[in-house]
Amino acid sequence: MYNKEPLNFENFSLRALRLFRPGESAGGMSGEGIFGMKEFSLTPEEKRILLQVAREEIKKNLMGAGEKTALPAGGEIHAPHGAFVKKFPVAPIITTRGCPFNCSFCASKCMWMQKLRFRNPIRVVDEIELLNKQYGVKEFHFEDDNFTANKNHAMKVCQEIIRRNLDIVWACPNGVRIDTLDEQLLRIMKKSGCYLLAFGIETGSQEIADNMNKHLDLSKVPEKLKMVRDAGIETWGFFIIGLPGDNVKTISKTIDFAVSNAFRRAQFCIFTPLPGSEIFSKMENKDYDWDKFNFFNTAYCTSLQEKEIQELHKKAFRKFYLRPSIIFGLIRNLKLRQVKWLLKRAADYKFLKSKK
Numbered sequence: 264m265y266n267k268e269p270l271n272f273e274n275f276s277l278r279a280l281r282l283f284r285p286g287e288s289a290g291g292m293s294g295e296g297i298f299g300m301k302e303f304s305l306t307p308e309e310k311r312i313l314l315q316v317a318r319e320e321i322k323k324n325l326m327g328a329g330e331k332t333a334l335p336a337g338g339e340i341h342a343p344h345g346a347f348v349k350k351f352p353v354a355p356i357i358t359t360r361g362c363p364f365n366c367s368f369c370a371s372k373c374m375w376m377q378k379l380r381f382r383n384p385i386r387v388v389d390e391i392e393l394l395n396k397q398y399g400v401k402e403f404h405f406e407d408d409n410f411t412a413n414k415n416h417a418m419k420v421c422q423e424i425i426r427r428n429l430d431i432v433w434a435c436p437n438g439v440r441i442d443t444l445d446e447q448l449l450r451i452m453k454k455s456g457c458y459l460l461a462f463g464i465e466t467g468s469q470e471i472a473d474n475m476n477k478h479l480d481l482s483k484v485p486e487k488l489k490m491v492r493d494a495g496i497e498t499w500g501f502f503i504i505g506l507p508g509d510n511v512k513t514i515s516k517t518i519d520f521a522v523s524n525a526f527r528r529a530q531f532c533i534f535t536p537l538p539g540s541e542i543f544s545k546m547e548n549k550d551y552d553w554d555k556f557n558f559f560n561t562a563y564c565t566s567l568q569e570k571e572i573q574e575l576h577k578k579a580f581r582k583f584y585l586r587p588s589i590i591f592g593l594i595r596n597l598k599l600r601q602v603k604w605l606l607k608r609a610a611d612y613k614f615l616k617s618k619k
């Protein structure tokens with residue numbers, strides 16, 4: 264399990280970083296609030312020290328008056344969601360921390376206390392400009408929990424990119440809430456270079472969504488998706504298979520929802536009870552196989568058997584991707600340079616699946 268060396272900010276971060284090989288993604292799930300691994304299961308004393316040290320570090324370095332422009336130390340810049348991109352090289356960037364929502368499967372609340380904190384949009388765009396002009400970065404991935412959670416902040420970042428006339432493209436492959444978007448915001452996002460937005464829809468069952476505190480009206484999703492596509496922005500959906508309360512019928516609804524709506528790509532993950540989430544804290548038996556905490560193996564089952572969840576997971580991918588319009592769309596967008604990323608992603612996936 265986790266090592267017992269005294270905990271401070273540096274070695275805690277290193278423990279987290281050691282979970283991944285350089286440039287590797289956790290199957291496309293790298294959102295700060297979504298991040299949940301065995302090393303994050305800390306003892307109460309470790310939690311207390313970590314919170315104390317992290318708060319001090321945040322106060323000193325990361326936010327507000329002390330905010331610094333973070334310069335890359337050199338070398339290649341990796342994109343955490345690098346399988347399909349529009350332009351190379353790619354760099355991730357964060358403009359906010361936290362999320363005001365409280366989805367019970369997500370650990371964001373535990374990490375950021377359900378508070379949304381903003382970086383100065385001018386500083387954010389300073390970094391974008393520096394990475395673009397000095398390091399040749401052409402594409403940026405906003406990795407906020409929810410970049411559009413505050414319309415005013417998102418508008419300011421976009422307006423500043425436009426004002427400086429930067430020749431870049433950007434995407435939110437980490438996901439934004441679809442109900443935070445309107446036509447005005449989408450127009451300015453597109454004008455500033457946005458070409459892809461991912462959305463955490465999670466389930467096609469309104470009842471399951473409500474039980475998870477998702478606070479998302481699924482009946483409004485199709486019209487919002489149309490608005491995004493009409494603005495000239497690609498759409499990508501995130502779905503979870505095997506949520507608490509899920510059965511064959513509700514998972515079929517999820518798959519049908521993904522297939523029947525205007526998503527160009529979809530990611531189906533197997534439900535994993537993340538330490539720090541409300542669901543995890545309510546679970547009585549926490550004797551898990553931590554090696555299965557990777558969104559592609561079954562770490563938790565309720566009414567369904569592990570084999571059933573695995574079968575439905577495969578079915579979701581088959582039903583979504585084995586359609587001519589999706590296959591041709593992917594081929595059309597594929598660049599030779601991306602093949603190595605795709606092979607790497609396939610290898611990561613095989614690595615994760617082999618942990619059964």
Ligand code: SF4
Binds near residue numbers: 365408
């Ligand atoms: S909207 Fe829900 S899933 Fe997304 S970051 Fe916020 S709490 Fe987590």
